[in-house]
């Protein structure tokens with residue numbers, strides 16, 4: 001299992017060891033001790049999520065306010081997504097900056113996004129099944145959105161797909177309105 005930096009220092013790309021043989025493949029999709037050693041801290045996950053989306057769907061950008069901010073460990077079970085994190089920690093030197101990674105089921109790569117980031121993704125394949133662990137429970141009252149295409153963030157979303165967003169995400173505020 002390997003960990004590498006992304007454009008945002010605290011957002012990490014994790015590559016599990018995949019064992020192929022004539023039957024197919026096997027991998028440990030999550031190992032608590034190995035994960036903690038890789039990220040350098042003990043991280044407790046309390047919830048697993050799975051969303052299925054068709055081509056072009058953009059879910060996000062979403063985050064939960066403190067004290068229920070969620071860290072997320074994201075992987076793709078089927079298809080391909082462009083997965084994005086935006087640093088929304090007001091005291092961070094990378095506040096407002098973004099990191100994007102193409103995640104595919106074939107690569108088995110994962111993205112670790114600690115608490116303090118807005119998260120979203122765009123589906124690049126005909127459909128995608130996204131599975132992610134979170135470090136806190138969903139809390140509807142503390143859930144907030146950030147505009148996916150805010151020019152002040154300037155996310156370079158892949159072209160070639162027609163973006164499909166829920167009404168709630170089309171109405172998300174921009175970075176300037178970020179709740180402190």
Ligand SMILES: Cc1cn([C@H]2C[C@H](O)[C@@H](COP(=O)(O)OP(=O)(O)O[C@H]3O[C@H](C)C(=O)[C@H](O)[C@H]3O)O2)c(=O)[nH]c1=O
Pocket residue numbers: 049051059060062063072119120121137138166
């Ligand atoms: C997030 C969540 C939602 N729900 C219910 C609430 C709605 O009735 C339904 C769909 O929820 P929503 O439209 O918020 O789902 P997404 O747009 O995929 O939201 C997620 O999108 C981005 C990518 C994220 O990183 C977050 O995990 C999350 O905000 O599931 C639950 O019951 N539990 C949950 O943890």
